[in-house]
Amino acid sequence: MSTQKNVLQQAGTVEENELRLETGKAEQIIDALNTDLAATYVLYHQLKKHHWNVEGAEFRDLHLFLGDAAANAEEAADELAERAQALGGTPVAGPEQIAEHSPVSSEHEDVYDIRTSLSNDLEMYGDIIESLRDHVELATDLGDHATAEILRQILVETEEDAHHVEHYLEDDTLVTEAAMD
DSSP: OOOOOOOSSOTTOOOOOTTOOOHHHHHHHHHHHHHHHHHHHHHHHHHHHHHHHOOSTTHHHHHHHHHHHHHHHHHHHHHHHHHHHHTTOOOOOSHHHHHHHOSSOOOOSSOOOHHHHHHHHHHHHHHHHHHHHHHHHHHHHTTOHHHHHHHHHHHHHHHHHHHHHHHHTSSOOSSOHHHHO
């Protein structure tokens, strides 16, 4: 077994790509992709935390939804990472890089009531949605229509999950006050 380590590409560097996107443009897009990738990782972990800790009368529905939403975030992260790599970059992967690149921060490690948790999720979704919209525009302006399309698809799914969170936060419930005492 060989213990030799060969670095194929240093983190944070951009090499020429076979997609024929100029390196200067690719660098800008990879930076945007890594921002969204890092934010999506943070969202994923927060959704999993809430998936594991949800309690109450609506436990089952919320548990299933949060599991699905986390899976959607994981799939989006994978697409963002693969696109960054295809453009000649290195996707952020380690905790330090994620913290450095993410425009969002996870809530504290404490366990909160589900309404607080979902409110925190919705706030994070909003920040990520704004970032994705900006990056769709950036990719389009730089002539990278494929990345813009990938980001649009991720944006649609992210907005859909955020909208579901918004529904869960509505005041209407089947639980009566007597049952809540």
